[in-house]
Amino acid sequence: MYRSLAWYCLKKGVVFDNEKAIASLCRRWKTELRNENGHxxxxxxGYYPGKEIRTAETSAAVPSVAAVPGVRKWMKARQRDCTRFGNLVMEGRDIGSNVFPDTEYKFYLDASLRAGPSAVLPMAWTKTWPSETNVIASGRRAADVFARCARHQ
Incomplete structure (x- = not known):
C-alpha cells in the first residue's frame, strides 16, 4: 500500500520533502481494496499498479511517504480493512507490532546487512513482473536491496 501511494505521488508530481502535500494526496486519492483469486x-x-510499484524509483520514494504520520494512520486503517476478505498473510515492517499487534501468529525474518540482499533477493524477484522492460541484472537488484536493508538497520 505504501508503494502504491509512493507511485501515485510520483505520478502526480508531489515533492517528497513536502509532508503536507503527501498527506493531502493520501486523503484525496480514490482507492479500492479488491480480492482477486485470494490476493x-x-x-x-480503478487501476492496479502492479508493475509500477516495483520500480526502483517507487522503491526509493517509499520511505518519504511512510514517514508521514497522516499516511501511516490512513494505511493502518486500510490494512486492517483487509481482514474483511478473511484470513491474511501480510508482510511489512510494522504489521505485527502496529497494525495487528494482537494477532495470534507473527513471523519475523531478520538478517544482517551482509546477508540482507541474499536473503531478500529471491523474494524481490518473485514480486516483479518479468518482461523485457523490467528485467534488471541481478547485481543491480542486489545493490538496490542492500541499500534498502542499510536504510532500515
Missing amino acids: VRLYVD
Whole structure:
C-alpha cells in the first residue's frame, strides 16, 4: 500500500520533502481494496499498479511517504480493512507490532546487512513482473536491496 501511494505521488508530481502535500494526496486519492483469486490488491483510480510499484524509483520514494504520520494512520486503517476478505498473510515492517499487534501468529525474518540482499533477493524477484522492460541484472537488484536493508538497520 505504501508503494502504491509512493507511485501515485510520483505520478502526480508531489515533492517528497513536502509532508503536507503527501498527506493531502493520501486523503484525496480514490482507492479500492479488491480480492482477486485470494490476493488483496489496492486499486488506485480503478487501476492496479502492479508493475509500477516495483520500480526502483517507487522503491526509493517509499520511505518519504511512510514517514508521514497522516499516511501511516490512513494505511493502518486500510490494512486492517483487509481482514474483511478473511484470513491474511501480510508482510511489512510494522504489521505485527502496529497494525495487528494482537494477532495470534507473527513471523519475523531478520538478517544482517551482509546477508540482507541474499536473503531478500529471491523474494524481490518473485514480486516483479518479468518482461523485457523490467528485467534488471541481478547485481543491480542486489545493490538496490542492500541499500534498502542499510536504510532500515
